Amino acid sequence: MEVDTKKGMEELILEKAEELFLEKGYALTSTVEIAKAAGCNQALVHYYYRTKERLFQKVFLSKIGLFLSILLKIDGQEEDFFMNLRKKIGAHFDLLMKNPGLPFLILNELTTNKRNILILKEEISKGENNRSVFLKLEESLNKEISKGTVREMTVMDLILNIISMNAFFFLSIPIIKGVFGIEENKKKEFIENRREEVITSILNGIRP
Amino acid sequence: MEVDTKKGMEELILEKAEELFLEKGYALTSTVEIAKAAGCNQALVHYYYRTKERLFQKVFLSKIGLFLSILLKIDGQEEDFFMNLRKKIGAHFDLLMKNPGLPFLILNELTTNKRNILILKEEISKGENNRSVFLKLEESLNKEISKGTVREMTVMDLILNIISMNAFFFLSIPIIKGVFGIEENKKKEFIENRREEVITSILNGIRP
DNA sequence: ATTATCTATAGATCTATAGATAATGC
DNA sequence: ATTATCTATAGATCTATAGATAATGC
Numbered sequence: 001m002e003v004d005t006k007k008g009m010e011e012l013i014l015e016k017a018e019e020l021f022l023e024k025g026y027a028l029t030s031t032v033e034i035a036k037a038a039g040c041n042q043a044l045v046h047y048y049y050r051t052k053e054r055l056f057q058k059v060f061l062s063k064i065g066l067f068l069s070i071l072l073k074i075d076g077q078e079e080d081f082f083m084n085l086r087k088k089i090g091a092h093f094d095l096l097m098k099n100p101g102l103p104f105l106i107l108n109e110l111t112t113n114k115r116n117i118l119i120l121k122e123e124i125s126k127g128e129n130n131r132s133v134f135l136k137l138e139e140s141l142n143k144e145i146s147k148g149t150v151r152e153m154t155v156m157d158l159i160l161n162i163i164s165m166n167a168f169f170f171l172s173i174p175i176i177k178g179v180f181g182i183e184e185n186k187k188k189e190f191i192e193n194r195r196e197e198v199i200t201s202i203l204n205g206i207r208p
Numbered sequence: 209m210e211v212d213t214k215k216g217m218e219e220l221i222l223e224k225a226e227e228l229f230l231e232k233g234y235a236l237t238s239t240v241e242i243a244k245a246a247g248c249n250q251a252l253v254h255y256y257y258r259t260k261e262r263l264f265q266k267v268f269l270s271k272i273g274l275f276l277s278i279l280l281k282i283d284g285q286e287e288d289f290f291m292n293l294r295k296k297i298g299a300h301f302d303l304l305m306k307n308p309g310l311p312f313l314i315l316n317e318l319t320t321n322k323r324n325i326l327i328l329k330e331e332i333s334k335g336e337n338n339r340s341v342f343l344k345l346e347e348s349l350n351k352e353i354s355k356g357t358v359r360e361m362t363v364m365d366l367i368l369n370i371i372s373m374n375a376f377f378f379l380s381i382p383i384i385k386g387v388f389g390i391e392e393n394k395k396k397e398f399i400e401n402r403r404e405e406v407i408t409s410i411l412n413g414i415r416p
Numbered sequence: 417a418t419t420a421t422c423t424a425t426a427g428a429t430c431t432a433t434a435g436a437t438a439a440t441g442c
Numbered sequence: 443a444t445t446a447t448c449t450a451t452a453g454a455t456c457t458a459t460a461g462a463t464a465a466t467g468c
Binding site for chain 2: 455456457458459
């Protein structure tokens with residue numbers, strides 16, 4: 001655990017920076033703090049990454065990629081639309097469960113620093129398949145609508161519904177914990193229940 | 209507009225502080241900046257509010273109150289459950305529309321400063337009727353569940369669904385704008401559509 | 417007299433860099 | 443020789459306060 005099996009300072013700094021940025025965001029994390037967490041001198045952080053901004057970009061870029069990848073990945077190709085969607089929502093939830101600080105980091109930095117929105121924009125348009133994945137989802141949604149199995153709605157709304165329900169839950173966990181004080185042993189159950197509720201609610205919500 | 213009809217510096221400072229805190233959060237707003245926005249000297253900010261922290265608490269408290277009030281307010285007493293819920297969700301959405309920076313401020317500060325969670329906690333338990341409002345909603349929800357008009361679910365989930373969908377939409381507006389570049393004249397339509405979608409999705413989502 | 421406003425400044429950070437020293441690779 | 447790490451420090455903020463001056467209320 002505490003051994004850091006010869007990870008090399010450069011990488012260790014990146015890791016600790018990641019942890020701290022995820023926890024408190026860019027503004028509230030100092031290079032002094034990062035250095036202390038990595039067990040080195042503050043100057044070394046700048047030696048490897050030049051500026052705090054560049055270090056942050058490195059972290060942010062990888063996290064944005066992670067966040068998008070799941071949303072866009074299609075696994076169950078041509079299964080039943082509803083089954084496919086159920087899996088997608090669940091996979092997105094699971095990704096966030098593994099990275100619970102992700103929504104806060106992305107939201108916070110996209111909101112407070114317009115420059116980061118450009119990064120997101122590039123990242124979206126870069127993956128050329130992103131667009132095609134999007135179009136494919138749109139297509140299958142429209143097919144269901146014309147079959148009458150889904151009510152009239154746009155892909156944009158569907159995606160927003162998924163991100164809203166999933167991301168906001170993880171955004172609010174620290175608050176829920178603080179206000180209602182969920183016991184550690186019931187935490188897992190609480191999250192599992194919410195996972196099911198989110199999926200059910202979204203799927204039910206698109207019915208005609 | 210620019211006249212500040214004899215508003216007195218004390219109040220003007222509070223107003224400008226509110227604007228800035230809503231826009232960028234506590235950490236990224238300096239008392240220097242607040243003073244400049246109010247057109248006075250930085251020392252005056254401290255003269256009236258002593259510390260930046262106290263000034264912030266004043267703003268935060270009023271915003272928390274606002275946010276809770278709508279969620280808890282019951283207007284349509286004993287109407288139809290679904291009609292009542294539809295109104296509630298819409299009213300919450302409308303409040304956020306008037307205060308689009310509210311979700312970000314509250315989320316950001318509750319996440320980065322644990323102390324603020326205590327403030328929220330107190331605020332919730334202070335309004336003694338808060339609990340009763342909550343219980344009343346729970347009661348009518350359970351009635352519907354036993355009638356078979358709503359699927360099995362908890363009040364907590366229902367409330368989380370509403371806040372998730374409403375708050376997250378306003379959280380993401382700057383991002384959506386930045387990425388997709390919504391034109392100013394279509395903005396209103398976009399928001400109106402989302403309002404309808406949110407209501408429909410939540411109401412549909414709780415059906416058995 | 418009291419209250420509002422300003423100027424000036426101390427003391428805390430924090431980022432970034434310069435320059436010294438230690439570790440490592442041929 | 444080159445790369446990694448450290449010490450020290452300049453320069454930018456930023457918060458908070460002390461102390462001077464201007465405005466206002468009796």
